[in-house]
Amino acid sequence: MSSISDEIKIKLLTVMLKTRATEEKIVSLYRQGQIVGGVYTGYGLEATTVASALTLEKQDYLFPIHRDLGAHLAKGQSVLNILLQYLGRADGLSRGRESGIHFSDTRLRIIGNVSHLGAMIPVAVGAALGGRMQGESSVALNYIGEGGSNIGDFHEGLNFAAVQNAPFVLIIENNRYAYSTPAYKSSRCEKLADRAIGYGMPGVQVDGNDALEIYRIVKAAVQRAREGQGPSLIECLTMRMAGHSAHDDAAYMDKKQLAEYARRDPIHLLERRLLEEKIIDRSYLTRVRQQVSEEIEAAAEAALAAPLPDPAGVSDGVYA
Amino acid sequence: MSSISDEIKIKLLTVMLKTRATEEKIVSLYRQGQIVGGVYTGYGLEATTVASALTLEKQDYLFPIHRDLGAHLAKGQSVLNILLQYLGRADGLSRGRESGIHFSDTRLRIIGNVSHLGAMIPVAVGAALGGRMQGESSVALNYIGEGGSNIGDFHEGLNFAAVQNAPFVLIIENNRYAYSTPAYKSSRCEKLADRAIGYGMPGVQVDGNDALEIYRIVKAAVQRAREGQGPSLIECLTMRMAGHSAHDDAAYMDKKQLAEYARRDPIHLLERRLLEEKIIDRSYLTRVRQQVSEEIEAAAEAALAAPLPDPAGVSDGVYA
Amino acid sequence: MSETTYLQAIHDALREELLRDPRVFLLGEDIGVYGGAFKVTKGLLQEFGEQRIMDTPISESAIIGVAVGAALTGMRPVAEMQFADFITVGFSQIVTNAATLHYRHGLAVPLVVRAPSGGGIHGGPFHSKNPEAWFMHQPGLKIVAPATARDAKGLLKSSIRDDNPVLYFENKFLYRRIKEVIADEEEVLVPLGRASVYRPGRDVSLITYGAMVHAAQQAAEILATQDGIEAEIINLRTLKPLDQAALTATVAKTNRVVIVHEANLTGGIGGEISALLIEHAFEWLDAPIKRIASLDTPTPYSPILEEAFMPDAVKIIAAVREVMHY
Amino acid sequence: MSETTYLQAIHDALREELLRDPRVFLLGEDIGVYGGAFKVTKGLLQEFGEQRIMDTPISESAIIGVAVGAALTGMRPVAEMQFADFITVGFSQIVTNAATLHYRHGLAVPLVVRAPSGGGIHGGPFHSKNPEAWFMHQPGLKIVAPATARDAKGLLKSSIRDDNPVLYFENKFLYRRIKEVIADEEEVLVPLGRASVYRPGRDVSLITYGAMVHAAQQAAEILATQDGIEAEIINLRTLKPLDQAALTATVAKTNRVVIVHEANLTGGIGGEISALLIEHAFEWLDAPIKRIASLDTPTPYSPILEEAFMPDAVKIIAAVREVMHY
C-alpha cells in the first residue's frame, strides 16, 4: 500500500471538520425546533466515517447508516442537500418523505438506510453483485454498529458475500454503546472483527480515531474487493461521544472512558499530525474552519427558506 | 472426563441400530403410500444424533430437527409413538396435526421443530434460560445442519446464548449437503465450529461418525453448561448417506465421497469397536437386531391399525 | 387521588404482574438501566434485578424466540420491541413458532410482545408503523390495542395472565397525552376479547381502536353540536379475536358504520370488520360501511405530509356525513 | 401442438425473459444443478450459467435483500423461496426495503419473488401456507397469483418486466395438474392489475384466485346442472392492486357474491374485497357477501384433517345456495 498523499490528508481533515460542524448545526436546528425528527450524531466517529468513505471512487456504492453523515459528505454530498433533507423540505433528496439521515442520492451512488439495523447489509451485498454482473469495477461499502452486528442480517449478508466473493466491505463502528447498552452486554467475543473467520474472509480491528490508519486499511480492502478477491470486515474501535440521539442525556455512559476518548478526538489527532508533518499550518486551519462555517450558515439559511412539500402529492410515487 | 461405561456403549449401539431400523421402516411405509408427508432420514448421522442426545438427563430439553429421529429415541421416545405420528394418527403425539418428524413430548422434554431452519435455536436458548430461571439444572440441546447454519437465527440465537451464558449446546450436523447444495457453496469458512469465536464460546469440530468421541465431547459441553459455564458449539463432520428426502434420488451427490463414508458407517464402526473390546459378541448383536426388528414390526402393526383423527375436531386447540 | 398516564399505566401493570407472579419477566433492548426508549420500564431493573429485567442484544428474532422458549418451560415473558416497526425482524418467530405451538403440539405459549406503535410524532417511515393487521391473519395469536390508560393497564395485566401469545400494541402518541384516575388499591383487569362502548350514540357507529378512539371522540363531539348526529364509539380493545357480539349490537342499534384505524387502509383490520358485519349484520345496514384509515403509503416524515397521511377528526366527520346522507 | 403444464409455463416464462433481457437473473436455494425443489428451473443453469442462475445459502432474508440491492443497480432479479412458507424469514426485507424504496427515495426495485404456495399436498403446517394477505397491507408491493398455465406464464413475464417488487405466488398443487395449449411462437403477456372472467354467469359471482379458481369451476358446473344457477367466476390474477372495475362490474351483473380463497379466513384478502364491494357496489348487492376460505388454524397434516380444513367445491356450493336463497 502506497503512502497517503498530502492532498488526501487535507481532504480527510476538511471533510471531518465539515462533518462535525454540519452535525453541530443540525443539533442546533433540532434544539430550535426546526428539525422535528430523530437526530443521531457521529461525534467522535468522524475518522471512521470519513476516512472509510473517502477511499471510494465514483462508481462505488455507499450504504451509510445513522451516524454516517461524514460518509455522505466524503462521497460528495452537499451541506445544502443534507439540511433540506433534515428539514423535510420539498427539494430535499427524499422530498420530505424520509427523516433525517435516511436519504439516497443516485447521482453519487449513495443509498440511504432504513432504520432496521443490519437490513442494509444484504442490500449492499446485492449492489456489489449487481455492479459486478454489469461489468463494472464497483465496490459496495456499508456500515453497522457493534450493537447492530448481532442482528441476523449481519450473518446472512456477510456469509452471502463470502460465498459469492462479492466486492463488498463492511465497517463495524464499535463505539462501545448501542443506545444505552454497553458493548459487553451485546456480545462476548474478544473482537467483532473475528466474526470474519466464520465467513472465511479477512477481518481486522483498527483504531477508529486514527483517520490515516483507517484510510489505509479500508483502501486496501476496497482495492482487494475491486480486484475480485472478495469481501472484508473491518472493525473500527472508537467511542460515541454523545448520547444515542439528541434527546438522550447519556447519563449511563462511562465518564472516564468518555474523558479518555475526548483526549483522542479524531479531528484533533489528525490536525496535530498534519501540523507536525507541516502539511498545513494554523492559519490554514483557521481559514478552512471559517469556510466550512460560512458554507453551513449559507446552506442553513437557504434550506430554512425552502418550501415544504405539497401535501397534495403525498400519495405519489408508491409505485415506480 | 471419565471413560465411557460399557452400559452406555451398549446403549449407544442399541439406539443407533433402532434408529436405522425405524427409519428404514418409515421409508418403507412411505414407499407403500402409508406415509404421505416428507420423509428425511438420518442415514449416516446415527452417531451424531444418538450419541449427542444420550448425554442428556431427564430434566434436559431436547430440540431435535428433521434428521434427528435418533435423538428422539435416545431421549426415550417409543417407536410406536413415532409411527403413530408419521402416520398422522389420532393418538400420535401431534394428533395428526404435524407432519413426520415434527413432534413434541413434554413428558420427555422434547420440543418438536418447525420447518424453518434455525428457528428453533433462539427457542432452545429460551428454554435453557427458562429452566435456569426456575432453579433447575437443565441444559438445552439443539441441532442445525451446515446449510441451516447460514440463517440469521443461528447468529442471533448463539450470540444471545453467549451474552446470557445460557446452559445451551448447539450441534452443527455438517453432512456436506443442504438438499442439493454442497457445503462449499453454503459457506466459505474453514470450519463452521470457528463461528464460535465470534460469539466468545468454545467451538469444536468432531468426527460425526465416531459415536464414542461425540458422546465424550458433547457430554463435556453439557456438563460445562450445567455448571453455569455457558454455551458451546460442536460441529459433527459426517455425511448424509441418502437423498435429501425419500423422494430425492441424490443424483447430484459425490459418489466417491459417499463410498468413502459407506466404509465408515457409524453403526459398523461402533459394532466393530464393541466387538474388539469384547463388550459384546456376535450373538448379542444378532439378538439385539432381532429384538429391535420385532419391536418395530409390532409398533407398525399397531400404528397402522390405530384410528385417524376426527375431522370434527380440526379447529380445536388453536388457543390454549 | 393523582392521575395515571397511559405510559404510567403500562408501567404499573408490568410492576404489579412482576410482583404477583415470579414467572413473569421482561426482556428487550435498553429496558434495564435506561428504562426503555420511552421509559416505560424505568425503575424496574432496580426493583427486580437483572434476572427479571433482561437487557438484550439487538436481535428481535432472538428476543421473541427466546421468549417462546422460556414460555414453553413455564415462564411468562413480556418482550419489548423498541418500536413496533422492528417487529418485522421477529415476524417469523411470532407467526411460525409462537402462534402454532398450541395447535400443533398442545403446548401453551404464555407470551406478551409489547410494541410501541403509531404515528403523529414525526418518526418517519420506520418509527410510526401500526403493524397489527399483519398478525390478524395468523391463527393462534391474540392482538390487543388499548386506547385509554385504564385499558392499557387492564389489558396488559390480562395479556400477561393469558396462556397464549398476545401482541400488545401500545400507541406511543398517547403515552403522555392522556391520563385518568386509577386508584392504587384497585386491581384493574380488562378481559381480552371484549370491546367497550366508549361513547354511546344512536345514529352511527364509529368502530375503532388505539389512538383513533380519541380522534373519533373529537369527531363525535363536533357532529353532536354541529349536526345533531349522535355517534356511538366502539373501542375494540382486542383486535383478535374480535368481539363479534359488540359489533353486531352496535350496528343493530345505529344501522350505519364508519370504521376508523390509523394503519394503512388496504389490508387493514377494517376490511375484516367490514366483511364480518356484512356476513353477520347485513340486514341492519342502511348505508355502505366506510373505512377511514391512513393513506396507502409509508408514513411520510415531513409533518405537513404526515398530517395529510393520517386519519383525523375532519376526515371522520366527512365520512359520517356521507353515510348519514346515504 | 403439445400442452404446457402450469409448472412448464413458469419455466418457459423464466427462460424467455432470461433470453430477452440480460439484466434478468435468478437466485434461490437449489435452483441450479438441482433445478429447484419442484424442478421449475431445471436446465436453466446449463443454458445460462452460474452468473445468472445463482444457488444461494439458506438465507431467505439475504436472498431478498441481495435481490433488492441488485435491482437498485439496474438488474432484474427473480428470487425463489423454496416454499412460500419461508417467506416469513425474508418478510422484513420485503416490507421494509423492497416495498418502500420508491416512495422514500424514488428508487425503482424491479424484483420478483416467486413463492410456491398452497396446500392439498399433505405438506403440514410449514409446507402449505398461502401468505399473500400478509403483504396486502404493505404499500409499494404488487401481488400476483396465477390460476392457469397461460396466466402463470403471462403474469410472470409481466412481473419480471414491471419496475416494482412483485410477489408471485404460484400454487404448487397446480404444477402438474393443469395444462393448456400455448403456442411456441406466441408471446404470452398478462397485464398486472387486471382480473379475468374465467366463467361468465348471471346469477352469482365467485370471486377467487389461484387453485380455488378450479374448485369454483367444479362448483359452478354442479350448480348449473343441479340448481340451474349460473355462477360467474372472477379470476383475480393480481391481488394487489385489485381490479376494482372488474369487481364492480361482476356485482352489478349478478348482485350476489361469494369470495373464495385458500388462505385462512380471518385477515385474508376476502375481507378487503368484501369491504371494497360494500364501499363501491353496495347498491347492487341483494344478499350478504359470503367468504369461503380455509379454517383459522395452521394447515393440519393428516389428509383427513387437511380436507376438513381447506375450502372445496362442496363448501362453495353450500355458500352459493345460501346467498341465492337470501
Ligand SMILES: Cc1ncc(C[n+]2csc(CCOP(=O)(O)OP(=O)(O)O)c2C)c(N)n1
Ligand atoms: C432491528 C432494530 N432494532 C432496534 C432498533 C432501534 N435502535 C436504533 S439505533 C439502536 C442502537 C444501535 O447501536 P449500534 O448498532 O451500536 O450503533 P450506534 O448507534 O452505537 O452507532 C437501536 C437499538 C433499530 N433501529 N433496528
Ligand SMILES: Cc1ncc(C[n+]2csc(CCOP(=O)(O)OP(=O)(O)O)c2C)c(N)n1
Ligand atoms: C428457512 C428455510 N429455508 C429453506 C428450507 C427448505 N429446506 C429444508 S431442509 C433444507 C436443507 C437443509 O440442509 P442442512 O441444514 O445442511 O441440513 P440437512 O438436511 O443436510 O441435514 C432446505 C433448504 C427450510 N426448511 N427452512
Ligand SMILES: [Mg+2]
Ligand atoms: Mg454502537
Ligand SMILES: [Mg+2]
Ligand atoms: Mg446438511
